[in-house]
Amino acid sequence: MRVLVYGGRGALGGSIVDHFKAKNATVVNVDLHANEKADENIALDLSQDWTAQEAAVLAKLDGHFDGVFCVAGGWAGGNAAADDMVKNADLMWKQSVWSSAIAARIAAKHLKEGGLLQLTGAAPALGGTPGMMGYGMAKAAVQQLTKSLAEDGSGLPKGASVVALLPVTLDTPMNRKWMPKADFGTWTPLAWIAEHLEKWTTDAASRPSNGALLKIVTEGGKTTTTEH
Amino acid sequence: MRVLVYGGRGALGGSIVDHFKAKNATVVNVDLHANEKADENIALDLSQDWTAQEAAVLAKLDGHFDGVFCVAGGWAGGNAAADDMVKNADLMWKQSVWSSAIAARIAAKHLKEGGLLQLTGAAPALGGTPGMMGYGMAKAAVQQLTKSLAEDGSGLPKGASVVALLPVTLDTPMNRKWMPKADFGTWTPLAWIAEHLEKWTTDAASRPSNGALLKIVTEGGKTTTTEH
Numbered sequence: 466m467r468v469l470v471y472g473g474r475g476a477l478g479g480s481i482v483d484h485f486k487a488k489n490a491t492v493v494n495v496d497l498h499a500n501e502k503a504d505e506n507i508a509l510d511l512s513q514d515w516t517a518q519e520a521a522v523l524a525k526l527d528g529h530f531d532g533v534f535c536v537a538g539g540w541a542g543g544n545a546a547a548d549d550m551v552k553n554a555d556l557m558w559k560q561s562v563w564s565s566a567i568a569a570r571i572a573a574k575h576l577k578e579g580g581l582l583q584l585t586g587a588a589p590a591l592g593g594t595p596g597m598m599g600y601g602m603a604k605a606a607v608q609q610l611t612k613s614l615a616e617d618g619s620g621l622p623k624g625a626s627v628v629a630l631l632p633v634t635l636d637t638p639m640n641r642k643w644m645p646k647a648d649f650g651t652w653t654p655l656a657w658i659a660e661h662l663e664k665w666t667t668d669a670a671s672r673p674s675n676g677a678l679l680k681i682v683t684e685g686g687k688t689t690t691t692e693h
Numbered sequence: 694m695r696v697l698v699y700g701g702r703g704a705l706g707g708s709i710v711d712h713f714k715a716k717n718a719t720v721v722n723v724d725l726h727a728n729e730k731a732d733e734n735i736a737l738d739l740s741q742d743w744t745a746q747e748a749a750v751l752a753k754l755d756g757h758f759d760g761v762f763c764v765a766g767g768w769a770g771g772n773a774a775a776d777d778m779v780k781n782a783d784l785m786w787k788q789s790v791w792s793s794a795i796a797a798r799i800a801a802k803h804l805k806e807g808g809l810l811q812l813t814g815a816a817p818a819l820g821g822t823p824g825m826m827g828y829g830m831a832k833a834a835v836q837q838l839t840k841s842l843a844e845d846g847s848g849l850p851k852g853a854s855v856v857a858l859l860p861v862t863l864d865t866p867m868n869r870k871w872m873p874k875a876d877f878g879t880w881t882p883l884a885w886i887a888e889h890l891e892k893w894t895t896d897a898a899s900r901p902s903n904g905a906l907l908k909i910v911t912e913g914g915k916t917t918t919t920e921h
Binding site: 514515516519544545546547550551552554555558562566567569570572573574590592593594595596598599601602603604605606607608609610612613614615616617618619620621676 | 744747774779780782786790794795798802818822823827829831832833835836838839842845846848849
């Protein structure tokens with residue numbers, strides 16, 4: 466098994482790298498910084514524009530993957546009255562949409578037939594997000610891209626599936642640091658994501674519907690999903 | 694009456710400028726090139742990035758508007774297997790999302806209480822658009838921004854409304870040139886849009902719901918709308 470993790474140096478990405486390495490998979494990490502546990506690292510250059518980043522990543526890849534997982538992203542707020550709304554929208558676009566579109570290009574060229582492409586949306590972006598306009602726009606774009614990729618003529622390999630994960634809050638060290646009094650039982654464990662990505666990659670019948678926007682809700686420590 | 698047209702040099706934008714001038718409104722045009730019929734022109738500089746364009750436009754504006762209409766945009770195709778998918782997605786983002794976000798910032802600062810902000814989406818982006826991925830992502834972002842702007846806390850002035858128009862095909866000279874054998878009776882006349890923008894601006898009770906994605910369908914020369 467060979468997988469690519471876009472954003473494999475972050476909290477969620479690192480958890481996915483760990484999980485797949487424990488299952489003896491070969492793991493390629495694409496991120497600003499290397500993850501020493503990955504078999505191969507492709508470093509992104511923030512000074513490059515979107516097409517240059519795409520070209521740089523594609524030039525370093527060969528072979529095929531069972532799964533391509535894009536968990537890169539970030540968060541920034543701002544409504545229309547906020548002076549940093551556009552600045553933050555630009556950052557959100559680069560973090561979530563550049564990465565997702567390049568992951569889609571990687572999948573078109575390097576995913577195996579019947580492979581799995583996973584992108585990352587956000588549950589709030591299924592509706593309006595007045596206090597975080599740039600974040601909502603970027604995630605809505607990723608979610609619409611997911612629908613596009615699932616349709617005939619998308620350019621993905623035959624039999625491939627795509628799913629966008631829409632978590633509410635992930636149980637990461639950073640979230641525990643900044644929200645120490647929150648109810649952690651409502652946060653989704655990173656291991657839940659990593660285990661399900663492995664299951665869906667190896668057992669196509671277990672996958673969500675092709676093109677699903679999979680809202681992931683954790684309550685009382687129990688995680689459930691609904692498709693949108 | 695004073696309105697701002699973002700993209701007032703294009704086919705639709707020019708039609709809106711003409712219509713509002715005929716109603717004795719004061720019209721400000723924001724576009725790459727001047728529209729000599731507008732009372733004031735603010736020239737966009739394509740060499741600037743998103744935040745610099747925003748700052749340049751905001752620095753040239755004062756006073757308040759009854760309506761802010763953003764009809765800037767373009768079209769480019771490409772699925773995930775297309776080598777120009779990312780290049781085109783970048784262009785679509787700049788043409789549709791940069792303009793819409795700056796229009797939202799203009800509205801937050803310069804729209805009158807109870808005024809109208811109009812953005813431009815696309816009917817196909819309500820679902821997947823596999824053959825035009827960048828276009829779909831950009832329009833989906835504009836459509837989600839519309840939902841955000843309609844909610845409490847969006848930063849728009851009190852009582853303001855926002856609507857996104859989702860045309861299928863507009864009856865423009867360029868479309869007639871490139872699709873000379875199409876059934877023009879299924880194309881929406883530019884005057885329909887201009888007349889309705891004036892009606893909604895002057896009569897708030899006639900407006901679509903706040904935050905509506907207004908799909909505009911023309912059949913047999915008759916134009917109808919549905920809210921999404």
